[in-house]
Amino acid sequence: MSRECMESIRNYKVDHGSVALWWLGQMGYLIKTPRGTLISVDAYLTNSCKKVGDSMGMNFDRKVPIYIEPEELSVDHFLCTHSHQDHADPETIKRLRQQEIPSFVGPGMAADSFVSCGVKGSKIQQIFSGGKLQISDITLHGTFALPTDDSDVNHLGYVLAIENGPRVYISGDTDYTNLLGHVAKLEPDVMITCMNGGFNNLNHWEAAEVAAMIKPRVAIPCHYDMFPDNAADPQQFRAFLHLRAPQIKYQQLEYVKPFVFKS
Numbered sequence: 001m002s003r004e005c006m007e008s009i010r011n012y013k014v015d016h017g018s019v020a021l022w023w024l025g026q027m028g029y030l031i032k033t034p035r036g037t038l039i040s041v042d043a044y045l046t047n048s049c050k051k052v053g054d055s056m057g058m059n060f061d062r063k064v065p066i067y068i069e070p071e072e073l074s075v076d077h078f079l080c081t082h083s084h085q086d087h088a089d090p091e092t093i094k095r096l097r098q099q100e101i102p103s104f105v106g107p108g109m110a111a112d113s114f115v116s117c118g119v120k121g122s123k124i125q126q127i128f129s130g131g132k133l134q135i136s137d138i139t140l141h142g143t144f145a146l147p148t149d150d151s152d153v154n155h156l157g158y159v160l161a162i163e164n165g166p167r168v169y170i171s172g173d174t175d176y177t178n179l180l181g182h183v184a185k186l187e188p189d190v191m192i193t194c195m196n197g198g199f200n201n202l203n204h205w206e207a208a209e210v211a212a213m214i215k216p217r218v219a220i221p222c223h224y225d226m227f228p229d230n231a232a233d234p235q236q237f238r239a240f241l242h243l244r245a246p247q248i249k250y251q252q253l254e255y256v257k258p259f260v261f262k263s
């Protein structure tokens with residue numbers, strides 16, 4: 001199942017001027033360009049957070065099936081927005097076929113996690129808020145995200161500007177600040193945003209406020225589905241988005257079903 005799922009994504013053809021997204025749960029996405037570049041963002045492909053939850057008296061037993069096992073993940077670039085375990089999961093990273101993944105990208109402590117999980121330093125690129133990197137046919141912009149606690153004070157979001165194609169913004173975990181509005185300058189077409197409210201992340205109405213500042217054409221909620229004790233109803237985001245920015249289309253994704261956006 002896992003191998004077939006990965007193969008079908010690897011074989012999927014993306015039309016010129018388009019981008020294809022597959023949701024893996026929480027903030028985990030696969031993103032593919034017309035030239036066939038495939039990247040992962042915040043792929044959480046184990047149940048390692050359960051132990052963390054147990055130690056805190058919280059239920060972090062994953063609710064979303066593991067559609068792709070870490071050993072099957074085949075991507076050109078492995079991206080993380082920050083070091084929290086549901087984003088840069090050590091167990092996922094250790095179990096990857098690292099020799100077949102050419103590039104790992106993340107800020108500060110996420111890059112430290114790559115190193116401590118055995119990724120060769122020569123494959124790791126760091127990025128910072130306001131910085132950019134060229135990764136294959138994608139210009140990757142690091143965007144500001146307000147850390148949600150002091151365990152990692154270097155969170156990022158990303159805008160992926162695909163050559164001759166759309167721009168996709170993924171918020172990372174972030175608390176609310178007007179500074180998130182700076183992403184408007186990068187003119188993303190698609191916004192993927194946390195909206196769960198738990199652990200200082202944007203809640204549904206804050207996410208709608210940020211969307212209203214950034215003005216994407218489509219807004220996709222995430223990070224509300226994985227853990228029983230950090231769950232939220234995305235319909236509340238849909239409702240507030242409609243109220244605050246009715247011109248933005250709400251789009252809820254199904255797991256591992258391609259969503260194609262054409263610019």
Ligand SMILES: [Fe+2]
Pocket residue numbers: 084086087173223
């Ligand atoms: Fe998170």
